[in-house]
Amino acid sequence: MTSRSVDREDPDRLYIVTGGRSRVDEDSIDIVSLIVSECDPTPGMQSEHVKILRMCTNPMAVVEIAAELGLPVSVVKILLCDLLDTGRITARHPTAAPAKTKLPEPAILKQVLLGLENL
Amino acid sequence: MDLKTSDRVTAPLRSTASNGLKIVIVGGFGVGKTTMVRSVSEIRPLSTEEVMTRAGVGIDDAAGVRDKTTTTVAFDFGRISLNDQMVLYLFGAPGQQRFWFLWDRLFSGTLGAVVLVDTRRVEDSWYAIDRLEHHGMPFIVARNDFGGPAYRLEDIRKALDLSEDIPLIDCDARERDSSKKVLITLVNHLYSLSTAQTGGR
Numbered sequence: 449m450t451s452r453s454v455d456r457e458d459p460d461r462l463y464i465v466t467g468g469r470s471r472v473d474e475d476s477i478d479i480v481s482l483i484v485s486e487c488d489p490t491p492g493m494q495s496e497h498v499k500i501l502r503m504c505t506n507p508m509a510v511v512e513i514a515a516e517l518g519l520p521v522s523v524v525k526i527l528l529c530d531l532l533d534t535g536r537i538t539a540r541h542p543t544a545a546p547a548k549t550k551l552p553e554p555a556i557l558k559q560v561l562l563g564l565e566n567l
Numbered sequence: 568m569d570l571k572t573s574d575r576v577t578a579p580l581r582s583t584a585s586n587g588l589k590i591v592i593v594g595g596f597g598v599g600k601t602t603m604v605r606s607v608s609e610i611r612p613l614s615t616e617e618v619m620t621r622a623g624v625g626i627d628d629a630a631g632v633r634d635k636t637t638t639t640v641a642f643d644f645g646r647i648s649l650n651d652q653m654v655l656y657l658f659g660a661p662g663q664q665r666f667w668f669l670w671d672r673l674f675s676g677t678l679g680a681v682v683l684v685d686t687r688r689v690e691d692s693w694y695a696i697d698r699l700e701h702h703g704m705p706f707i708v709a710r711n712d713f714g715g716p717a718y719r720l721e722d723i724r725k726a727l728d729l730s731e732d733i734p735l736i737d738c739d740a741r742e743r744d745s746s747k748k749v750l751i752t753l754v755n756h757l758y759s760l761s762t763a764q765t766g767g768r
């Protein structure tokens with residue numbers, strides 16, 4: 449899938465999609481945070497929210513949601529913050545690399561190796 | 568457009584999946600990043616993008632965005648379920664300059680990186696290697712063989728000014744086993760770095 453370029457996207461449309469929100473603790477959401485729906489969509493819900501709730505009946509990474517919706521990652525994070533705020537979704541955040549400059553524990557890397565070798 | 572379940576671009580993850588991990592494959596234009604992602608991914612590569620507003624764009628990129636309010640960087644990715652909990656996401660990322668402004672936002676917490684090198688254009692990798700070092704991101708280098716002149720790996724190491732402790736290997740990004748070996752080499756490298764770090768404490 450080739451996603452649309454946002455350069456050509458109407459800024460008003462992006463504004464509408466995110467409800468004009470820009471105050472977001474989106475830093476807490478990683479691009480590989482796994483999102484899980486905690487409820488069904490309800491009538492009158494914004495269509496992007498509906499799509500996300502439908503998509504995430506099984507865990508789905510933020511980047512996958514972005515690719516499916518054809519929206520930039522930062523816009524998707526804002527949508528997710530809304531849903532998180534209202535408890536409609538939960539997020540399973542990565543635990544491998546707690547600090548920016550710290551390497552993951554050897555035990556975690558061993559598990560990664562094992563997974564790769566079993567491919 | 569209404570997508571049927573079978574048309575969905577991503578097959579669902581296991582319900583127990585809880586820990587997403589990242590590895591980034593960087594390299595110059597056409598060096599085989601997407602090919603490598605495709606050869607090991609359990610889903611076909613997806614593509615997405617990130618935008619940055621003018622205010623967040625670095626000085627040397629400002630000229631390029633004079634008439635725009637945003638700049639966009641596209642990247643593609645694939646996925647490997649490692650076990651019931653861990654899911655590894657592989658990102659193919661362009662080595663171009665503006666991409667690195669988004670590194671912290673997109674790729675902080677990345678385990679490590681693979682720098683793909685085409686020996687016909689070794690200089691394309693200089694910038695990527697420099698940036699990874701700047702970000703303190705561990706990496707290995709893989710030569711994707713396009714059948715150019717048969718340089719020895721040690722010559723490539725010299726051309727890249729790569730220190731001896733950074734693994735440098737050959738690969739064919741089209742081959743699943745070869746790409747798998749590249750990832751295993753990277754994680755082995757991270758493992759020794761991590762053990763050294765833990766042991767040194």
Ligand SMILES: Nc1nc2c(ncn2[C@@H]2O[C@H](COP(=O)(O)OP(=O)(O)OP(=O)(O)O)[C@@H](O)[C@H]2O)c(=O)[nH]1
Pocket residue numbers: 594595596597598599600601602603659661711712713714738739740741
């Ligand atoms: N001979 C040979 N060709 C390869 C190899 N890997 C990739 N290719 C080919 O090289 C071309 C470019 O590969 P891509 O995977 O699209 O490269 P990329 O780095 O994603 O390119 P951009 O995203 O455009 O920068 C494709 O036609 C591949 O089939 C390889 O190991 N050997």
Ligand SMILES: [Mg+2]
Pocket residue numbers: 600601602643659
């Ligand atoms: Mg590509």
